[in-house]
Each structure stands twice: as C-alpha cells, then as structure tokens.
Amino acid sequence: RKIKEPRQIAPSLISICTHNSSPMETPHTKKRRVKRKWQVFPGRNKFYCDGRIMMAKQTGVFYLTVVLILVTSGLFFAFDCPFLASNLSPAIPAIGGVLFLFVMGMLLRASFSDPGVLPRATPDEAADVERQIANGAGGPGYRPPPRTREVVINGQTVKLKYCFTCKIFRPPRASHCSLCDNCVERFDHHCPWVGNCVGKRNYRFFYLFILSLSFLTIFIFAFVITHVILSDRGSGGLWMLSWKQCSAFLHWCTVLEVVVCFFSVWSIVGLSGFHTYLISSNQTTNEDIKGAWSSKRGKDNYNPYSSGSILTNCCTALCGPLPPSLIDRRGFVEPDSAQPMAQSNGTNTCPLTQLQSHMVKSVE
Template sequence: MMKNCEYQQIDPRALSVSPSSAQNHAGKSAQRPRRKWEVFPGRNRFFCDGRIILARQSGVLPLTLGLIVVTCGLFFAFDCPFLVEHLTVFIPVIGGVLFVFVVISLLRTSFTDPGILPRATPDEAADIEKQIDTSGSSTYRPPPRTKEILINQQVVKLKYCFTCKTFRPPRTSHCSLCDNCVERFDHHCPWVGNCVGKRNYRFFYSFIISLSFLTSFIFGCVITHITLRSQASKSLVQAIQESPGSVVELVICFFSIWSILGLSGFHTYLVASNLTTNEDIKGSWSSKRAAEESGNPYSYNSIITNCCATLCGPMPPSLIDRRGLLPLDEPIPAPSASEMELPPFVAKNDAHMEENCQDFALSCTA
C-alpha cells in the first residue's frame, strides 16, 4: 500500500521578486566601490585584497617551496648536529642564511607584478584601429601589425597586440598563459608561478643564484657527513642507516644541481649581455639574421654597465594600479574571448597563433 503524503502548497507570489526590490538590490551592488583587481581582464589570481598577484597556473609553486623546505629541514635535522660536533658551528649558520635568502627571493618573484601593461580603453582602441584613407573618408581598416622606431640608430619593430589593443613597447611580449603584455618579458616560469619581466627579474636572478649556492652547499655537506660517519663506523651501509635523511638530500640535490647551475650560468650570460630569454630564443639580435638586426640596441657594450642596468636600477612602479578604486559610473568591462573557456578544437586568431606557440615554449625554459 502507498502511504498518503501531504504536500504543502507554496504561494508563487512568495517566490517572485518585485521590480522595485530588484532595482534596489542592483543599486546597492552598483554603489559598492570595487577595486580594479576584481575586474582585471588577465588570467591572474589576486590575494590579500590585490596586494599579491599570481598566475592562474601556479600549482608548481608549492612543489618548489616544498622541495626547498623539506631538503633544508632534513639537512638541519640529520647533518648539522654531526657536522657541528666534528667540524664547525658555522655550517648551520651559513645554511640558514642561504635558506632565508632563497625563500625571500622566491616569494618576491612570485608575488610581484612582473610589469603588466594595462589594456587600452575602448576609446583608445577605437582611435588606434580607426584609419583615414587618402580620399579623406573615414573608414575602418585593420591596423598595421608592426610599427618601426629607431633605438640607438637601429630599427626596432613594435608589434600590435590584438588582445590588449595597443602597440607593444620595445621588449614587450604577450604571455599566452597569463594573457597579459609584460614589459621586458623574459619568460613565464611555472616553478615560481608567475611571469618574469621588468619588475621581478632581479628577484628571479637572485633566487636562482642563491639556490645554486644553497644546493651546492648542502650537497657538499652531505657528502662530507656520510664520508666522516662511514670512516668512524667503518661501514658505508651503517652510516646510511644512521642518517637516512642524508640519502634523500643527496638524491634531491644530485638531480637538481645540474639544471640549477646551468640555469644560473645562462641567466648570468643574459644579464652580462642585457638580453632576455625571449630575445635569445627567438634570435632577435643574432648575427645570423639580417645585417640591420645583427646588434643588440639595448646593450651598453660593457658587462658591468649591463649588469647594473638590469639588476641595480630603480624599481619601476606598477602600471595596472590593481588596488585602485573603479569610478561608480564606469561600466564593468566584459570578459574577452581569451578569458572564456573555449573548446579545444576552436582555432585562435591567425595573428596570435605563431606568437602564442613561441610564448608557450618559453614557459619550459625555467
């Protein structure tokens, strides 16, 4: 038998919303001042009310930080007590200073605006894209893809960005992963969870250099520890059993030290030449190209001057003003096509296809 069920009738008027209440709710939400990071068009994530900026694909950053913390933690727990007793007390001091410097450099690289350029407003974009032909009639034509300027008596081409609706300044490139134009774009580094550009390159360089010293220091100390312990116990197997954490450190350092040292040497060469990874991979100033493009117009022809200009210059201000307040009468910008989730079979703009492939390849260089 089926049991009787009682249904309570709901008045449909209770579920309806009056137009006046909807307008009041919309008016209250519209009156609330919003910060610019809340409607930022790029693919970034913001924390601490816009003070911290990260790329949306920042999942490798915890792995980077975790490997550093775990390796150093094992070093201080298993190796330092033995080395302090048999060698010197300065070993944990040196390791601690290097560890703090590495972590601070990593976080500053990850949380700093790399030099994102703001996108053009609708009026600015319309002014650039509106062309006037020779007959004097106002017509719409696609804007030119390049514009040539002179830098140190050398022709430099500026490309038009169809996403940001503006001509990119010299050494600026559009990151396809973050969907932003970045000044002095070097590359997108998944290990730090951010682009590396004009405003955070010095932090990135100090991070990889200090990480090279830290990895080499721990690697040498672990080998010394295992050697001394095996000599005392006259057995390598017993020494490993007494300090199993040292073996984990040895494996991590052995497989990472070569890539870290190679990356540090490569970026030292770039700093001394005043080049970027983007320019080096694309061969922008390679002698194999045309004669008019054979020289680097940004080089000062001095290693010391190039290093000072790249690493020691004043920190440029952020241009996106992510914590600024939007005017109440300013409409909220609609998301661009690049922000929407498109099916994988949808092809992108032909003007972006080649450049996005090159920019995506740069994300694997670090």
C-alpha cells in the same frame, strides 16, 4: 454626476518609488558597490591579500618548488647541522640559515609581484583603433595583418608590434604572455616554477633566486657528503659496509637530501649560468631564443640595449631603480552612474507617481 474618490495608494509603494527616484545613495550602499581594479582585471591572474599578491593562474609547480626547498632544507637542519656544528663549526648552520632565508625571500618576491604588466587600452582608445582598422579593411570579413611601427634605438631600427588583445602598440622588448593573457614589459619568459611571468619588475628577484638556490643546493650537497664521510671514519669505508649497516648508518632522510640535491644542482647551476650570460649581454630569454640580435640576420644587426660593458649591463639589470607598477591593481573602480528614468519637464519622475496623479484627476 458623482465624483469618485481617488484610490488610496499603499504608503509602502510610495516609499519604494521615492527611494528609487532619489538620485542620491546612502554611503553604505555606495561603499558596497565599490570594487577594486584587481577584481575586474582582464587577464588570467590570481590575486590574494586584497590585490597585494599577484600570480599566474597555474600555481601547482610553484607549490612543488616551495615544498622541495622546505623539505630538503628542513632535513638538512634537522639531521646534519647538529653533527656538523659540533664536529666542524657552528658557522655552518648559520650560513645555511642565511642562504635559506635569502632564497625564500627572493622566490616569494618574484612570485608575488607584478612582473610589469602593461594596462590595456580604454574602451574609447580601443574603439578608435578598431574604427581605424575597419576603415582600412579591404572588404567584409577582411582582417588586416598585425600592424607595426618602427622606432630607432641607439641607431638600430626596432619594430613595435600591435597587440589585438590589449589594443596597444607594445613597447620595445615587451611581449604578450599567452598563459597570463597580458602584455609584459621587457618580457623574459613565463616561469611555472615561480608561478608568474618574469619581466621588467621582477627579473632581478628571479635571477637572485636561482643564483642563491644554486649556492644553497651546492652547500647542502657538499656538507651532507661531509657528514657521511666523517661519520664513516673507522668503519672500514662506506662501500665496504653491508646494506643493513648502510641503512643503520645512512638515515633515509640523508639519502633523500643527496638524491634531491644531486639531480637538482645541474639544472639550477646551468640555468644560473645561462641567465648570467643574458645579464652580461643585456638580453632576455625571449630575444635569445628568437635570435633577435643574431648576426645571421644581417651584418648591421646588433643589440641596441647593450652598453658594451659587462659590468654596466649587470648594474643596469640588478642595481637600477625598480619601475613602478602601471596597472594600479588596488585602485578603486568608479561605479557606473545610475541611468535617469523617463523625464518630462527636466526632473526625474516615477511611474508610480504618474499613476497617482492620473487617478486624482480622473472624474466621471
């Protein structure tokens, strides 16, 4: 009998098999597969600068806010400040510049930061909770109502609601934002003007933004009118001028400033006053709208988070330590470990190697 020579296997195929069967990967390959947590974040947020900036998905109104502030302030500094500095005081442009920088700083700080998003449950934790829900179900297709837990805070009973999206029991004062699809700690509201949720970690910056914007709007409006009045001296009165004279005297940029400031100041000042009331009573917009601590719900219903002092409540909201972010959005996600192939005697084998061994042993 003749013994057949084993067929030669291409070296390229053997090298491919050897590479695939190796449990170790080169550092370059491993580095390419590593992702940061913001890249696989389950919410509807957008991230910039490698996860350092976190915003809501809808940011169109935020850009409108930035444009309105920049255009109005730019026109004021370009057309009104030179006249006011030479005729009244050079401190006017300086004060306006400080207010403008503070407003922009607080706006960007409130818009780009994590509002206090709560991390979702891990797959193991979620599976355990789902198993408990399934065991308590009354039948196939039955969905139990949202469960709650009760805790006592300063003598007041507070209910903790279960979030079926994040698979967690929300802490007190937390709520799920339907636009960002996240549970936010001390949720106040979702503000499209800043392009982000307003919660525990950025509420103070939001409040300082609207408060300083109120001062800036009043400041620009008052000194634009002052510019108009001072320039009108000796002309027989502004209202006595013809339309052509008014067009030559009042530049269209000044008119635009007056219109924008006039229609903005009422809403901005009103919003600042409303949030000043909320801070002084240690409430959130969400709680105030729902009437969570209203006396109509019962005589014994009261706000357990208020200290009873306006000064203490303001210091707690504005001067307390800033809590750290809980989602670690710039952390690294561990890559999934490679699944071993079929094993025979405890070692990884390759189908191509098995084929070669079988061909060497085959005889006729």
